[in-house]
Amino acid sequence: MFQKTKVTIFSFSIFVFMLIFNMNLAFADETNSSKSTEGIKATVLDTLTIDNAELEQSHGIKNQKVQILITSGSHKGEKLIIDNTIDTSMSENFSLSKGDNILISIEEKNGKITKAYMYQFDRGKYLLYLTLGFVILMILIGGIKGIKSVFTLALTIIIILKVLPTLLLKGYDPVTTSVLICIGIIVFTLLIVSGINRKTVSAIIGTSCGVAMAGLIALLMGNLTKLTGYGTEESQMLMYIPQNINFNYKGLLFAAILMGALGAIMDVSMSIASSMNEIDDSNPNISTASLMKAGMSVGKDIMGTMSNTLILAYIGASLQFVILLMAYNISFIEIINQNVIATEIVRALSGSIGLISSIPITIFVSGILRNRKARRRLEI
Structure with a gap:
């Protein structure tokens, strides 16, 4: 009887998790109905930085000519040369190097890119590695309880980051x-x-x-x-x-x-x-x-x-x-x-x-x- 009760609770919890996950997809469809031109992934193929004399005249503003390869979205596979402006007086350094993964924003006209610029590094891959390490460690040490903990944590994250804000925005x-x-x-x-x-x-x-x-x-x-x-x-x-x-x-x-x-x-x-x-x-x-x-x-x-x-x-x-x-x-x-x-x-x-x-x-x-x-x- 007790074992059946535990199975019922766990099954019901999975049902709730899937329900919230589907709600998450529905909300995502609702909010992303218009085509977004931000958050497009790209890789830096090469960089060309202006000389130091021009850097001194620009009062600490450095401009990089950067060749990138778009790796996501409808323009995947296209190569572009974009300007990356860096204020060297700022503590956050957006200086780019060959091989960097970045997120870009583009402007389009008639399906063609008219302007593109980098606005953030793409850190998703490394955050994913960190998350996987955390999950694996929980399962190795916790066993079945570790798996349950990962499940409840995922459910909590979805609720806090998606369900709660959505309800408040409504x-x-x-x-x-x-x-x-x-x-x-x-x-x-x-x-x-x-x-x-x-x-x-x-x-x-x-x-x-x-x-x-x-x-x-x-x-x-x-x-x-x-x-x-x-x-x-x-x-x-x-x-x-x-x-x-x-x-x-x-x-x-x-x-x-x-x-x-x-x-x-x-x-x-x-x-x-x-x-x-x-x-x-x-x-x-x-x-x-x-x-x-x-x-x-x-x-x-x-x-x-x-x-x-x-x-x-x-x-x-x-x-x-x-x-x-x-x-x-x-x-x-x-x-x-x-x-x-x-x-x-x-x-x-x-x-x-x-x-x-x-x-x-x-x-x-x-x-x-x-x-x-x-x-x-x-x-x-």
């Missing part, structure tokens, strides 16, 4: 949408990886309560600190997207905080529930109080490192901005009151509070479920 409320998506990710991930058991139920309840706590703190502090939600350049650019959607920016901030905290809280809850389950299996005669004490000991060890992880991740995202403020001798009080910095502080501490809250909740639920199992054993 005008759905970010608070409600993010809460429902978080619940779905929590339940599917933990059920698929660990199946239906006390450990999974404890982790689901602990994670859900922790994420809810993080969200509530974020909403409360966001209102008290008057955070607008559009302190970043990307959020400001959302005001000018062609869909003309009037976003709830505070809701988007709430959704970002939930998503950022979800993984760490899920990790903590499952680690504690799994540890308590292993202790119980190894020593069935241990008292519930002693088991919960052991769980709290594990939780305390995890709490310090995971809180650091969250805070370092969030603050690290604003490191360049902090350095910029420090370079101009702006006081600490002024720095923490900057909208961007205050937002990151609220993100980090809200997520950490949710993480800490999940620890006693997971331990308490694990203890209750363990008592019920013990009572059933005695009744039998």
Whole structure:
């Protein structure tokens, strides 16, 4: 019976995955109905750089005559010579060399290319290698659970990078949408990886309560600190997207905080529930109080490192901005009151509070479920 239940859950999960994948293709067809002339792949065949005298006269602007071979799209196989302008004063170096893989943008007239220019390196191949290495390592070390983890990770990525943004672009409320998506990710991930058991139920309840706590703190502090939600350049650019959607920016901030905290809280809850389950299996005669004490000991060890992880991740995202403020001798009080910095502080501490809250909740639920199992054993 239990084995059939696991098979049913796994089969249903595959169905959901395929459904979302098909939605992804449908959305892609919808958004790419017009012919795009960007993101076309090309390889550099040869380069010709202007001389240094001309470089000095151009005030650090260098121009390369680059011969390229188009390797994708309707013009695949065509060779072009394009100009690649480089500002040598900028830190990002787009200087090209023979053999470089690049992405180009083209302008067409009557099916012929009238203009083309390079706008980014093609890094996809190397990112794919990195991803494959990650997947192979997970499977080699994790076995069946590694395969399940890869599956749930792929599902989560599709949901976060495709389904959630699509729903928000269609005008759905970010608070409600993010809460429902978080619940779905929590339940599917933990059920698929660990199946239906006390450990999974404890982790689901602990994670859900922790994420809810993080969200509530974020909403409360966001209102008290008057955070607008559009302190970043990307959020400001959302005001000018062609869909003309009037976003709830505070809701988007709430959704970002939930998503950022979800993984760490899920990790903590499952680690504690799994540890308590292993202790119980190894020593069935241990008292519930002693088991919960052991769980709290594990939780305390995890709490310090995971809180650091969250805070370092969030603050690290604003490191360049902090350095910029420090370079101009702006006081600490002024720095923490900057909208961007205050937002990151609220993100980090809200997520950490949710993480800490999940620890006693997971331990308490694990203890209750363990008592019920013990009572059933005695009744039998």
